[in-house]
Amino acid sequence: MSKQKLPRKTKKQKERAQKILNELYTYYPNPECELDHRNPFELLIATILSAQCTDVRVNKVTPELFELYPTPELMKDAPIEDLEELVRTTGFFRNKAKSLKETSTILAEEFDGKVPQNMDDLLKLRGAARKTANVVLGNAFGINEGVVVDTHVKRFSNRFGLTKHKSNTDKIERDLMALFPQENWTDLSHLMIHHGRGPCKARISSAPDHPLCEEYGINCECQKMRDKEKKS
Structure with missing residues (x-):
């Protein structure tokens, strides 16, 4: 845009x-961004979870999630039932779990496990609309796209x-x-x-x-x- x-x-x-x-x-x-994160992948996942949910709630959920599945390679192979249980309290947990698993698969298989640094590629990820992409670009990479x-x-x-x-x-x-x-x-x-x-x-x-x-x-x-x- x-x-x-x-x-x-x-x-x-x-x-x-x-x-x-x-x-x-x-x-x-x-x-500064109020979603707790240590790297672009964690910020991407946290932002996907923040849809229709407060940042406070997301920050309570992500520590255990990232302890178990800290990389796209690990998260893509996580049992969907486990992901659902971990993110249940963020709302719409079934769709969010699918988004986390599919996004992690795309990152691992198409982007060498790295979060892309451009709008077009970010929009290819499930659960990552323009708002999510703007959060990641701006806060993880210092790119003011929107x-x-x-x-x-x-x-x-x-x-x-x-x-x-x-x-x-x-x-x-x-x-x-x-x-x-x-x-x-x-x-x-x-x-x-x-x-x-x-x-x-x-x-x-x-x-x-x-x-x-x-x-x-x-x-x-x-x-x-x-x-x-x-x-x-």
Whole structure:
């Protein structure tokens, strides 16, 4: 997507985006991935497991999983029943176990047991959609191919008026890529997620003139709150 033509953004829009980015860095100076991992393979597997599951839960599951099956070669030969039991608490465990086994097989047989460092090859892996690929590229290899868009990033982007798209993750990602410098794309996702899990939760302050973010000392110009103020 980064090689495709992105939406045109005005200088004013980009300047505002930069101010928001700077402020986020002020409050979250060391943004990083919250999935525990020691290498690209572990990050890939953890990210696949994180679908419809919290990072906290995944981090409780992966230590035993990686102790038993630390490489693609070992994981591809793991009994599917064992994988299912190990990842059961992450939800959708049967599909996830199949994804882990099939992905490990592809890595072992087609990529010499190594996680590929490009979007096209990552998308060949079962359970690895663009979001997963962006996580792996950005955090394992330092490659800013795109912006990870999860529920927190969606909410943040809409409240801050960074996109007009409510649910289309591809279009939201393109808007963010067009607004923010490429070297910050990986950090940007972490920053928005940190803010979304903290002051910018889905349920916001009931008082229109007192956004929850301001309770944390962050003047975020929340679009949703500003809209409420106009109606009140």
